[in-house]
Amino acid sequence: MFDEQPTLELLFQQLGLDSDQASIDRFIEEHQLDQNTPLHKASFWSKNQHDFIIGHWKKDDEWAIPVDTLNALLHQNDGVENVADQ
Template sequence: MFEQQPTLELLFEQLGLDANEEAMDQFIRDHQLSADVKLHEADFWSAAQRDFLKSHWDKDDDWAIVIDELNQQLHIDSGS
């Protein structure tokens, strides 16, 4: 069972992405989404990443908090 409180860094690791601060900042800058694109529907995710994001969002579990944080950061440029 996952005991550690999820963080943005752990989310990046869970998604198989580099989790150092510089890499996360770069990912967020490079993957800004328009307001009409839901996070889990973005075309840059693999099927497994998409499933992870959607399933935890739907469960509204501890991961949902950091998934929402990532969602907000990826929509900064959309004005939403």
């Protein structure tokens, strides 16, 4: 079990991405999604990243909050879509 309350930085670590603030900001800027692309269906995720994101979101566990935050940040230019929209 995970001992810390998950944060956006920890989510990036779990996804195998650089997790310092500058890297997170750059990722968000470079990976904006349109309103028709749900977070988990973005083309830039590996299968493992996709599975982590959708699995924790569906379980609505402690990772759901940082996943929702990432979803909002990646859709900030087009409005926020629900991570599970298909």
